[in-house]
Amino acid sequence: MRPGTQIATLAVVVIIAIGTAVLPAMADTEGSSTGSFNLGNAAPSVTSITLHNADHSDPTISDMTPQTEYAVKIEISDANTLNDISEILVIIKTNGTGTGDSDSVTDKATYKWIPEGGGTWSKVGPTGTWDIDASQSSEPDDLGATAGTWWLNFVPGKVARESTSWDIYVNVTDKGSLTGDKIVWGKTMNWYGEISAEDTSYSFGDIGLGDTNKPISTPSDGNINVKTISNGNYKLSSKSGNWSKGSDWAVLDWDGTLDAGHFALKVDGSGDVSTSNYVSTSSEPITDYSNVNAPTAETGDTKEIYQWISVATSGLLPGTYSGTYYVQIANEA
Known part of the structure; x- marks a missing residue:
C-alpha cells in the first residue's frame, strides 16, 4: 500500500473513534443573570x-x-x-x-x-x-x-x-x-449715519447793504436744529449756493471779500461767530462738529447750527432772496 493511502485510512479511523465515544451523564453546567445599563441623555x-x-x-x-x-x-x-x-x-x-x-x-x-x-x-x-x-x-x-x-x-x-x-x-x-x-x-x-432737518426753513429777516455777521432771526433761538443718528463718530459738513430773487441773484462768497452782488454765510455749532467758518459751494466741516462722539441715542441727537450773514455794499436789488442750505453727515473714523 502506498504511503498516501495509509494516511487516509488512519484519518477515517480517528474520526469514527471520536464520533462513537460515550460521555458520562452530567448536571447543568450554566447559570444566567439579567444585566442592564441606562444610556444617559447626550448633550446637543x-x-x-x-x-x-x-x-x-x-x-x-x-x-x-x-x-x-x-x-x-x-x-x-x-x-x-x-x-x-x-x-x-x-x-x-x-x-x-x-x-x-x-x-x-x-x-x-x-x-x-x-x-x-x-x-x-x-x-x-x-x-x-x-x-x-x-x-x-x-x-x-x-x-x-x-x-x-x-x-x-x-x-x-x-x-x-x-x-x-x-x-x-x-x-x-x-x-x-x-x-x-x-x-x-x-x-x-460698519459705520452708519443719517440726518434730518427739524427746522426746515429759517430767515435772517431784514438785511441792509453792507451788513455783516447778522444772526438768524427765525427760529427765535437763532439756530437751525438737525437730528443726527449714528453708530460711530461722525462729522457734519455743510454747503450752499447762490441765492435768488426771481431772476436776480446773490452770489455766495466764501472768502470774505464780498464783491458787488455777493453775500457770505458763516456757520458753527456753539453760537460764537469768532470761531465760525465760511459756507462754501462744496461741503466743508462745521466748526464744533468736525468729530462728534457716537453712538447717538437711537432716536437721534439734536445738533444746533448757528449762521451769520454778511452782504456786499452794492450790487443787490431790494427784495427777498432765498436759497438752499445743505447739511451732510459722514464718517469720522
Whole structure:
C-alpha cells in the first residue's frame, strides 16, 4: 500500500473513534443573570456658525451694516435627534459685552428659537430698530435627524456700535436641560449715519447793504436744529449756493471779500461767530462738529447750527432772496 493511502485510512479511523465515544451523564453546567445599563441623555452640540447675506448665499461674510438684513447659519447635532432640542439662543454682541449682560441697542441683541408651532424664531431684545425677518428664518425639515441647519435672518439696529470686534454666540438647550454652545469672533459692524432737518426753513429777516455777521432771526433761538443718528463718530459738513430773487441773484462768497452782488454765510455749532467758518459751494466741516462722539441715542441727537450773514455794499436789488442750505453727515473714523 502506498504511503498516501495509509494516511487516509488512519484519518477515517480517528474520526469514527471520536464520533462513537460515550460521555458520562452530567448536571447543568450554566447559570444566567439579567444585566442592564441606562444610556444617559447626550448633550446637543453647535458644530458651526457662519454669517451670510440675507439670501443665504455663499460665500460667508464678515461685515455688517446697520439696517441691512443678514443671515446666521447654525449647524447643530444631537444624538437623541433634533426633536430633543427645546431652545436655541443667538446672541450678536460686541466683544467686550458678556453673554449674560442686558440687551442694548448699541452692543447686544438676542434672538430665540423654540420648537412650538413647528418652530418659531423671535427677537428677545433690545427694543428699537434691531429686527428679525421671521419669514426667512427657518429650522431643519426633519427634526427626527441627528443633525440639521437653522437660519436666523436679522437686521442690526441703527446705532449698533461701529467696531471690528463683534461676536456671534449660539447656545442650544435640550429637553433634559443639557446645553451646548459655540462662539465666533471678529465680525465687523460698519459705520452708519443719517440726518434730518427739524427746522426746515429759517430767515435772517431784514438785511441792509453792507451788513455783516447778522444772526438768524427765525427760529427765535437763532439756530437751525438737525437730528443726527449714528453708530460711530461722525462729522457734519455743510454747503450752499447762490441765492435768488426771481431772476436776480446773490452770489455766495466764501472768502470774505464780498464783491458787488455777493453775500457770505458763516456757520458753527456753539453760537460764537469768532470761531465760525465760511459756507462754501462744496461741503466743508462745521466748526464744533468736525468729530462728534457716537453712538447717538437711537432716536437721534439734536445738533444746533448757528449762521451769520454778511452782504456786499452794492450790487443787490431790494427784495427777498432765498436759497438752499445743505447739511451732510459722514464718517469720522
